[in-house]
Amino acid sequence: MxxxxxxxxxxxxxxxxxxxxxxxxxxxxxxxxxxxxxxxxxxxxxxxxxxxxxxxxxxxxxxxxxxxxxxxxxxxxxxxxxxxxxxxxxxxxxxxxxxxxxxxxxxxxxxxxxxxxxxxxxxxxxxxxxxxACPSYQLLDRGTVCQACVGAGPLMAARRRCKGGSLTASTLLAVESWLHRELRAxxxxxxxxxxxxxxxxxxxxxxxxxxxxxxxxxxVDTGAVPVKQRPGGGVLYAGRLSTEKGVDVLVQAVAGLPAGVPVEVAGDGPARPALQALADRVAAGRIRFHGRLDKARLQALIRQAAVVAVPSRWHENQPMAVLEAFASGVPVVGTDLGGIPELITAGSDGEIVPAGDPAALGAALAALVANPERAYAMGRAGRARIERDFTxxxxxxxxxxxxxxxxxxxxxxxxxxxxxx
Structure with missing residues (x-):
């Protein structure tokens, strides 16, 4: 073909x-x-x-x-x-x-x-x-989850100025989507x-x-992804550093983790300077920012973690961060938005927490870090699901x-x- x-x-x-x-x-x-x-x-x-x-x-x-x-x-x-x-x-x-x-x-x-x-x-x-369905892509209105255009049509984006509060940018996106619908493009x-x-x-x-x-x-090609071999490790976030990803919530949640737990952030994006400044204020010396990594280095970092955090504050579709963590045999704590709850079975291969709640996120991460054998077993359950449903x-x-x-x-x-x- x-x-x-x-x-x-x-x-x-x-x-x-x-x-x-x-x-x-x-x-x-x-x-x-x-x-x-x-x-x-x-x-x-x-x-x-x-x-x-x-x-x-x-x-x-x-x-x-x-x-x-x-x-x-x-x-x-x-x-x-x-x-x-x-x-x-x-x-x-x-x-x-x-x-x-x-x-x-x-x-x-x-x-x-x-x-x-x-x-x-x-x-x-x-x-x-x-x-x-949403002219600005993400079902967000200036950082807040929103589905106004889903029911009322794309011109709602102009009325709400959902693209950064800009009438011009929001109107352009709204008209673009409206025209494509009217013309059945x-x-x-x-x-x-x-x-x-x-x-x-x-x-x-x-x-x-x-x-x-x-x-x-x-x-996920599990044949190309080595699996975690022993319990233990800290917390990892891997992905784009932008507002909708909720990495600031993870930074604030670090206060709920025991001292000495390593917290790694892999990835880059426009929010990185602000996130590093926030980490210096509320979690000085406890978070390491790696920037963008190649696939092999990222996989190695995932295997070193006890748990992967996906703290998104928007409706993720089917985030590869969850699938790649499971493929490596590492459980995931994710938020209750979008397609994330479809991937994580709470108590089996990870946990679900409310979006935007540092205390809940910190408690869930701390519980898994404190019980490495349980986290390891949950990671193995995630790997088994990948091998069954995502071949x-x-x-x-x-x-x-x-x-x-x-x-x-x-x-x-x-x-x-x-x-x-």
């Missing part, structure tokens, strides 16, 4: 890109031919054959300087002729059996779907966030894949193609079923009428 993956970034920028690249490698090992289409970017994977067809690089957060550049960027968010033309050329050369789309919003826009429809190629789109997608039941339910309530939704877990082969089989379903649903072109002499 020839699979063309489409995503705005083609480097390991976050969970969506990590999943895309790991899936492509898995498909290639299974005998599929894989191609990529995205935006030109200096950090993209090297030697991409179709890079000459990618639309030019643009950064939207923060917006580009200058009025003309901002207007061009706004127009590109709504419709990108360069993306459509570029993908049309790639489709003509690569001749894919299916387009597997990921995060195409803003830098590519749904214009790429018009190229797929013109070429008659079936489309499957994996939703890594809430963009199709996502009609060419035959199957929408949701990694969590929570995200799928949000899309159903928002009226986002409820008859085309399919829930498919992510996967690479099972994931590939399910995707192949959905690729075939997308092909079956593809509208057939009517034959041209006979020409009479």
């Amino acid at each position: 020839r699979v063309l993956h489409v995503n705005k970034f083609l480097h390991r920028r976050g969970g969506a890109e990590g999943y895309l690249l790991d899936l492509a490698e898995l498909q290639r090992a299974a005998g599929d031919e894989v191609g990529y289409f995205g935006m030109a970017h200096p950090d993209n994977e090297p030697d991409l054959p179709y890079a000459g067809n990618f639309p030019p690089h643009v950064e939207l957060d923060p917006p580009p300087p200058g009025l003309r550049s901002r207007l061009n960027a706004a127009g590109r968010m709504i419709w990108s002729p360069a993306s459509r033309r570029g993908l049309a050329r790639v489709i003509a050369d690569f001749r894919p059996d299916v387009l597997h789309l990921h995060n195409i919003y803003h830098q590519l826009s749904p214009s790429v779907l018009a190229a797929a429809r013109s070429a008659g190629v079936p489309c499957v789109l994996t939703m890594h966030d809430y963009k199709l 996502y009609d060419p997608v035959q199957v929408f894949v949701s990694p969590s039941r929570f995200l799928a339910e949000v899309m159903r309530r928002a009226g986002v193609y409820p008859d085309r939704l399919a829930v498919v877990n992510h996967f 690479p082969d099972g994931h590939l089989d399910r995707l192949r079923e959905l690729y075939q379903l997308a092909a079956d649903r593809l509208p057939r072109r009517r034959p041209a009428p006979a020409v009479s002499r």
